[in-house]
Every structure is written in structure tokens, then in C-alpha cells.
Amino acid sequence: MDLQAIAAFFQKHGFQTAVFDTAAQAAVYLDSTIDGVSVSYGGSMTVAQMGLLDKLKTHNDVIGHWDVPDGMTKQEVYAKAAVTDVYLCSANGASETGELVNIDGHGNRVSSTLYGHKKVYFIVGVNKFAPTLEEAMWRARNIASPKNAQRLGRKTPCAVKGDRCYDCNSPERICNGFVIQARKLSSCETHVILVNEPLGF
16 A cells, blocks of 8 residues: 555645654654643544553643543543644544544544644554545444444444444444544644554554
8 A cells, every 4th residue: 555645645635644654653753743732632542552642641731531630520531632732533444535534422532633623633554544435434334433332342233243333223332423534624733644554443
């Protein structure tokens, strides 16, 4: 897969891009770029696998709803995380033609990719890409979402069977909001970091 060619599509769509062979290289770059600011993140397995948060915590104010500090409620963390300078996330699917697809159950993750932050960084491993937007959407629904539902211990058909999306009405469904970013939004500076290694689901 030619990540440089894919990066060119994202650039054409207004996104700032950087391409790295490894997650370790991307983590070093992000750690050197993000400095002295407030940072939040969603439940991204990509970010967790990179070991990036531990690096950033040494010189940034990092907050996320998976790590609620003493004296704060989860809702207070959600509110603070929504207005940090920087937001880190990945994508459930991405097209080789330069579009990003994300699915959310609660809404905090997809909303943070759209508004509220000065900079948003999408870190996308090579496994997340599909040739077209339609195939990227299929990937998000039928590959990423069942694996995330399993990870979260949800009792949805996709988690139990582990094979595909059933478009269920389960109260534990995590696929409630679908967001496609076809072009850079005018509300913030958006970076797409492409990594030539599999990362996350």
C-alpha cells in the first residue's frame, strides 16, 4: 500500500499529513510536536498501543474518561476533555481516497473530532484502510465495531458472534452515531498521521 499516495489525497482534502513506517516513529513525532498543552483522547486502542499517553503526560495536561482522577466524576472528565487544545483519536475505517469514518455509541469521541479543539490528530494504521469510502464504511461496521464491542464486554449480536454487524437494537449497541469526514472542517487544524503498521481495530 502506497501511504504517500494516500497522504496526497488527504492533503488535497485539506488535512495536514505525516507518514511513518512504524508506530514508534509516529509516537516520537507526536511527542515532540504536542508540548505544553491540554490533551484528551477517546478509547483508542491505537493510541494505547503506541504508548503515546505516558510520553505526553510528562509535559502536557492529559485527560481521558478511561482514567478519572480522584475528586472528579466521569461526567466532569467528559466536559473537560471536550475543550482541550488537542484531541487524539484514530478511525474505524479510512479510504485510500482520503476520507475518515468513525462510529460511536456515547458521542464524545465523534463530537471531539468535529468541534471544540484547536488541533485534532487522527492516527491511522495501515489495517484501517479500504480502497473506497463505501468499503471503509463497511470495514468500520463489520470489522472494527464487533471487535470493539467484544473489547467492551457488550452483549450485542456482533460481539457474541464476532463476525459482522447485525444492525441491532440492543441497549448495549455501540454503533449509534456515524461520522464521515470527507474534507477538513473549518473549526480546527486537523492532522492525519499514517502509519505503515497495523494499529487498533
